[in-house]
Amino acid sequence: MRNREGESLKHQSISPGLDYITFGNGRHACPGRFFAVYEIKSLIAHILMSYDVKLEKDGVVPPYEWHGPSMDPSSTGEVLFRARR
Numbered sequence: 456m457r458n459r460e461g462e463s464l465k466h467q468s469i470s471p472g473l474d475y476i477t478f479g480n481g482r483h484a485c486p487g488r489f490f491a492v493y494e495i496k497s498l499i500a501h502i503l504m505s506y507d508v509k510l511e512k513d514g515v516v517p518p519y520e521w522h523g524p525s526m527d528p529s530s531t532g533e534v535l536f537r538a539r540r
């Protein structure tokens with residue numbers, strides 16, 4: 456989407472908008488979102504570099520759950536981690 460004309464700075468995980476309200480929108484949009492996204496990306500990078508990860512039943516994604524207005528990953532599905540050597 457960022458390849459579109461005039462949109463190179465849009466569609467980032469920190470870009471607030473009415474179609475992406477994770478960090479709110481407008482004047483009070485979360486000022487901590489830049490830091491939060493760096494933290495999340497660092498955490499994911501660490502996990503991917505340090506562990507082999509797979510779902511309990513290979514290829515079967517446990518059903519997502521609705522919590523109020525947000526759809527979240529299953530809270531009971533199991534994810535297996537094996538430390539890489």
Ligand code: HEM
Nearest residue numbers: 476477478479480481482483484485486487488490491492
């Ligand atoms: C994944 C992590 C985070 C999420 C999902 C999140 C989400 C939000 C949301 C939805 C709002 C309300 C925006 C609105 O009223 O329109 C907000 C406000 C705020 N957040 Fe975050 N936030 C996160 C992390 C952080 C961090 C790490 C900090 C500080 C280091 C922070 C500081 C603030 C502050 C100060 C406000 C109030 C802004 C205002 O009212 O002007 N947040 N956040």
